[in-house]
Amino acid sequence: MPMTRRLVLGASGLLAMPRLLHAQSGSSPIRIGEINSYTSNPAFTLPYRNAMQLAVEQLNAEGGVLGRPLELITRDDAGRPQDAVRLAGELVNDQKVDVLAGAYLSNVGLALGEYAAQNRKLYVGGEPLTDAMVWEKGNRYTFRLRPSTYMQAAILAEEAAKLPAKRWVTVAPNYEFGQSAVKWFRQLLTARRPDVQFVGEQWPALGRVDAGATVQALEQLKPDAIFNVLFGPDLTNFVRQGNTRGLFEKRAVASLLTGEPEYLDPLGDEAPEGWIVTGYPGEDIALPAHKAYAAAYRARFNAKPMCGSLVGYSLIRSIAAGIARARSVETEAMVEGFRGVTFDTPVGPASYRALDQQGTLGVFVGRTALKGNAGVMQDWRYIPGEALLPEEAVVRSLRPASAS
Amino acid sequence: MEIVIPQLLTGLAGASSLFLIASGLTIIFGVTRIVNFSHGSLMMLGAYIGWSILTRLPRDPEWFVLGVLAAALATAAIGVVLEITVLRRVYRAPELFQLLATFGVVLVLQDVTLWLWGAVELPLPRPRWLRGFVEIAGSRLPLYDLILIGIGPLVLGLLWLALHRTRWGTLVRAATLDRGMVAALGVDQRLLFTSVFALGAGLAGLGGALSLPNSSANLGIDLSVITDAFVVVVVGGLGSLTGAFVASLLIGVLQAFGIMLLPKITLVLVFLVMAVVLVFRPNGLLGRPQAEAREAALPAPVVRAAPRELRLLGLAVLLLAAAAPFLAGDYALSVLTDACVAILFAVSLHFMMGPGGMASFGHAAWFGIGAYAAGLLLHWLGTPMPFGLLAAPLAGGLFAALFGWFVVRLSGVYLSMLTLAFAQITWAISFQWVEVTAGDNGLLGVWPPEWARSPRVYYWLALGLAAGVALLLRRVLYAPYGYALRAARDSSPRAQSIGLDVPRLRMVALVIAGASCGLGGALFSYAKGGVFPTYISIAHSVEALLMVLLGGLQTMAGPIVGALIYTGLADLLVRSTDLWRLVLGAVIVVLVIAFPEGIAGAVRRLWLRGREA
Amino acid sequence: MSTLVVQGLRKSFGGVRAVSDVSFHVAPGEMLALIGPNGAGKSTCFNMVGGQLPPDAGTVLLEGRPITGLSPRAIAHRGVGRTFQITATFGSMTVRENVQMALLAHRREIWQFWRPVAGRHADKADALLDQVGLAAQADRATSVLAYGDLKRLELAIALGNGPRLLLMDEPTAGMAPAERVALMQLTRRLATERGMAVLFTEHDMDVVFDVSDRILVLNRGQLMAEGNGASIRANPAVREVYLGSGATSGGH
Incomplete structure (x- = not known):
């Protein structure tokens, strides 16, 4: 009954009234104001919000932070940075939140970081992947949890370097994320393998890939291997055309994010086999902490935890840990408290580096396989974030001095 | 082969x-x-x-x-x-x-x-x-x-x-x-x-x-498909089935080969095709000129100066708005600042669309050009805000003149679609010229100088500029130029026969609209601290149309009323429900059915009931 | 000197001769009627003089200066007013403002962005409205005017340009017979008073014979007769064309 399940999923996501997450205890709550693309990217953000809700409930049941309960207030940015900035003002000035969090899109994350720096408020980005957020455009008040585009591309480049393939082509959505991913992958792979050539590239517009023509154009180049950054509906179209047209036969594919259940599940029995991907193996993770988290999530929402759920859950956990370490919700104290703080996530401990305020939540890398009629990640391993980041001197040179 | x-x-x-x-x-x-x-x-x-x-x-x-x-x-x-x-x-x-x-x-x-x-x-x-x-x-x-x-x-x-x-x-x-x-x-x-x-x-x-x-x-299907469908229909010629077929073939095949030769062209290809076709064939490949009969069938009501009571009301609202910083909190002020920007956005569109008779589907282009003019000057040359606010209308006006040269020759939906094409091309440039515009990550750090940084001062600045431009445009519309512009809209042949230069009148309207809108874009950027390609999105252009039409085309107060209502409604809904799109959409439908002449138009009609022979 | 001189005017549409070698002239204060069956080339001729269509060959002289192929706007500025077969007024303006608009355009005061229109040249506008009998309607919207009044308004707008030549395309189409005569007699009087040349097309032969000084008959793009009412009435070729085509007095 896939229909029914989805109905429940969709409805529960919609009807969850986020503003009602008040805690029970009497003392005034610590307020987290969260802004995300709930209407423009619901497939990712709704499971993400569910998990945040779960984390808040759990933390409050454990007695809150600094003896105060947490309260989560969420807002929809409709995918527009200008709306996010306006709502950040509302959360800070009207709702008097202590911490700003959120963003799915990179430009929304950057805009919120800019707002945070200007207004001296702490902002913790969960999902935005752009490197600029903590490097070129990094600032004192902005932290970011997820492994960045660089980190994701770095691990794929490392794996790709082990392949015999010499002629590579790339296909990526035509915007900053796609462009950075391709740039880093080329750079890092070429550094390891000077004999590698990039013989072609495709840049379909995000959300409107002309998959047949794109696959055909790549096929003409007769590459040895393909680097893919498409995701979501674009990926579905691309994989279908590629399967039928035989693009992936006898070719290696390295693919960013494809192992995330958000993007792998919809491929169903057409999920590719043997692609090197970053992603999230979900309930295959045997860590006790993860098992407990996944069970709690299932019990609470009657759905399996997605990659977005992991991000949302860890985001709240990291904020709680940072505040606990700062022993205050005063912004400057929190900045110092967050720098270097270690927190537990379902996939292991992570921290916010003092160096660039980047989270060290790691990357799962593995190969896709078919199990039954669904794609899964196989032979995966977890690489902690710190192992994927460039040397300290490089990072320092990238980050503005004012960000210290 | x-x-x-x-x-x-x-x-x-x-x-x-x-x-x-x-x-x-x-x-x-x-x-x-x-x-x-x-x-x-x-x-x-x-x-x-x-x-x-x-x-x-x-x-x-x-x-x-x-x-x-x-x-x-x-x-x-x-x-x-x-x-x-x-x-x-x-x-x-x-x-x-x-x-x-x-x-x-x-x-x-x-x-x-x-x-x-x-x-x-x-x-x-x-x-x-x-x-x-x-x-x-x-x-x-x-x-x-x-x-x-x-x-x-x-x-x-x-x-x-x-x-x-x-x-x-x-x-x-x-x-x-x-x-x-x-x-x-x-x-x-x-x-x-x-x-x-x-x-x-x-x-x-x-x-x-x-x-x-x-x-x-x-x-995502709805919005990704609708633009392509519009392009095909317009390129083929509105209402022409064979035209749509030919245009589909043209665009489908160009797309397939275009991405082989220029992989990054995906963002603009269809709009480039549309712009080129419309420049050379103003009615699409197989379209016929649109009959003007419909315009004549629905004469615009006579524009008369607002009655004294209404002017007093306007003055009272303006005074109240000026006093707002003493009454409202910082967030409310930021929303009011957005409303001032929305007023600039809407009155500038109204100027070319109401009296000028040119409905733009790409008004956000000039907003974005103004925003980028200010943002790029600050980013590359460190130009301070006052010069940014000066450069923005200049840039908006300049690009309006550039686009206008093509646009004023067309009419009706074709004109609207050409403005949309230009807006999309502008968007694609801002999006893809990463070295200069920083692409979709946007230009950051576009803040006002210290003296204008407090929400209060910035709001007064925005209010002053919005009210000033709105009054200026109103003044222009009651001057001979404004009458001539309306004359050209009411009847182009008649206007020419008394010696009016219709294309030039329309062109100047575009430049004035582009400049006013560009100012709004810059004002918005300094308020948000950044410039992003989303300023030029189709959705943003549609918002301008919503404001003007909700308020009403036929009164000078219409776009202002529309801008205030839309800004307030959108902000309120986004903050109170996840289903804001459903409610906003339903409200729009109801308003359109209830007030087909816009809200200000309906008020005006009720006011005039029994007063005009 | 003639106000308007037309020499050897020619126009084809896709190989079909609409007008071939038409020549005529109109003197100051003279009313010249252009008649002919449907498709004779009257409107084409008219639009070439008014600038709406460029001629393939031939010249149009206004007071001795060539205006051939100029834009309608330029021709208007040289002192040619016109009315349209389907009335075209400015619907979003009052009757007086319509005339003010024409006066402003005539005085080249259009490119002013500050001083309001209200009151400007209002006396002159009212005087013109008075001449055409619309003074009482000055403050009304044009959309509420009766059809005959709209035609008068068009005349007033055209006069606002201070024209030395007035072009009227089917000025009485759609009017009641009594109104037709009144409108054309008004035009006749204005033409005489102002020394204004009038070129008009008209289906109603009663009107034509009543007010015109001279009549040109076009058929299949060619000038087939020219003369005063009596000579045209007596011309057997003209009778042939008109009886043959079935169009007679009163038809339109």
Whole structure:
């Protein structure tokens, strides 16, 4: 009954009234104001919000932070940075939140970081992947949890370097994320393998890939291997055309994010086999902490935890840990408290580096396989974030001095 | 040949998919003159309904065909409901109000679809026969693509037969040429419109269901499809079925080869094609000049200076607005600052659209150009805000003159679509010229100087500029130039015969509108601390239209009322419900039905009731 | 000197001769009627003089200066006013403002962005409205005017340009017979008073014979007769064309 399940999923996501997450205890709550693309990217953000809700409930049941309960207030940015900035003002000035969090899109994350720096408020980005957020455009008040585009591309480049393939082509959505991913992958792979050539590239517009023509154009180049950054509906179209047209036969594919259940599940029995991907193996993770988290999530929402759920859950956990370490919700104290703080996530401990305020939540890398009629990640391993980041001197040179 | 043939066939398959969507849109436009923004939503519904039906049927070809037809019929039925409940009530309203209503429908359907089918994309599992391929010129071509290549001409043929071999078809063709004629023939016009809308919706549903073997049913279909469909319809010539077919082929094939030669062209290709076609053929490839009869049928009411009471009310509101910092908190001030920007955005559009008679679908372009002028000057040259605020209107005006040179030669929907094309090209440049504009990450750190940084001071600055520009534009409209502009809109031949230079009048209107709008863009950027390509999005252009039309085209206060109501409503809804799109869409539809002359227009009518002979 | 001199005017549409070698002239204060059956080339001729269509060959002289192929706007500025077969007024303005608009355009005061229109040249506008008998309607919207009044308004707008030549395309189409005569007699009087040349097309032969000084008959793009009312009435070729085509007095 896939229909029914989805109905429940969709409805529960919609009807969850986020503003009602008040805690029970009497003392005034610590307020987290969260802004995300709930209407423009619901497939990712709704499971993400569910998990945040779960984390808040759990933390409050454990007695809150600094003896105060947490309260989560969420807002929809409709995918527009200008709306996010306006709502950040509302959360800070009207709702008097202590911490700003959120963003799915990179430009929304950057805009919120800019707002945070200007207004001296702490902002913790969960999902935005752009490197600029903590490097070129990094600032004192902005932290970011997820492994960045660089980190994701770095691990794929490392794996790709082990392949015999010499002629590579790339296909990526035509915007900053796609462009950075391709740039880093080329750079890092070429550094390891000077004999590698990039013989072609495709840049379909995000959300409107002309998959047949794109696959055909790549096929003409007769590459040895393909680097893919498409995701979501674009990926579905691309994989279908590629399967039928035989693009992936006898070719290696390295693919960013494809192992995330958000993007792998919809491929169903057409999920590719043997692609090197970053992603999230979900309930295959045997860590006790993860098992407990996944069970709690299932019990609470009657759905399996997605990659977005992991991000949302860890985001709240990291904020709680940072505040606990700062022993205050005063912004400057929190900045110092967050720098270097270690927190537990379902996939292991992570921290916010003092160096660039980047989270060290790691990357799962593995190969896709078919199990039954669904794609899964196989032979995966977890690489902690710190192992994927460039040397300290490089990072320092990238980050503005004012960000210290 | 090994390269050309497979790519060509792939392009033809894409062309067929385009034609399925565009054919319905162009037929609906031809007869009802409705620019149906919700056509993409109908296709999206077709895809979702198709998914729900086909996943329940056996996976054999014959069941696939039946399921697809059932999805098309179901979508046609939804079209009938839409036509009867919403569109039928607004046929008498000015043309663009129908666009507004259909945009409201888009918003509503987004949330309804999300609620019914959930957020996760739904691909149709492909049975073996849908995965088949044929080897041609050394490449594998999906069997289904070859089927699609055949479906395009088949649908064209069936539609041609229906239009040329049935009485209903004769009526449809007659209505496309001249609506008055159908009424004269004593035909039930309502039945004709409903049936045409059902056919168009059914074609959209067919397109949606037929897209399933290649792509999933997902929530992004509506907006990604509608722009392409518009482009095809306009390039082909509004209302021309054959034109839509030719345009589909042109765009499908150009797309397939374009990405081989210039992979990054994906963002702008279709809009470049449209701009080039419209510059050389102002009525599309196979379109006829639009009859001006409709304009004459709906004379604009006489513009008279506002009565004394209303002017006093305006003054009171202005004083209250000036006192707002003493009454409201920082957030409310930031919303009011946004409202001031919205006023600039709306009055500038109103200037060219109301008195100028040129409805822009790409007004956000000048907003964005002003924003980028200020942002780039600050980013590259460290230019301070006062000069940024000066440069923005200059840049807006300059680009308006540049675009205007092409735009003023066109009229009606073609003009609107050319402005849309220019806006999309501007957007693509801001998006893709990463070295200069920082791409979609945007230009950051665009803040006002220390003296203007407090929300209070910045709000006063915004209020002063918005009120100043609005009053200035009002003044211009009551001066000889403003009258001449209206004269050119009311009757172009008459205006020329008394010696008015119609293209130049319109051009200057564009420059004034572009400059005012550009100022708004810069003002907005300093308030948000950044400049992003989303400022130039189609959605933002549509917001400008919403504000102007909600307020009312025929009064000077209309755009201001519209800007205030829209800004307030959107902010309130976004903060109070996840279903804000549903509520906003429904409110828009209700307002359009209740106040076809806009809110300010309705107030004016009530005010004047009994006072004017 | 003649106000308007037309020499050897020619126009084809896709190989079909609409007008071939038409020549005529109109003197100051003279009313010249251009008649002929449907499709004779009257409107084409008219639009070439008014600038709406460029001629293939021939010259149009206004007071001795060539205006051939100029834009309608330029021709208007040189002192040619015109009215349209389907009335075209400025619907969003009052009757007086319509005339003010014409006066402003004539004085080249259009490119002013500050001083309001209200009151400007209002006396002059009212005087013109008075001349055409619309003074009482000055403050009304044009959309509420009766058809005959609209035609008068068009005349007033055209006069606002201070024209030395007035072009009137089917000025009485759609009017009641009594109104037709009144409108054309008004035009006759204005033409005489102002020394204004008038070129008009007209289907109503009663009107034509009543007010015109001279009549040109076009058939299939060619000038087939020219003369005063009596000579045209007596011309057998003209009778042939008109009886043959079935169009007679009163038809339109």
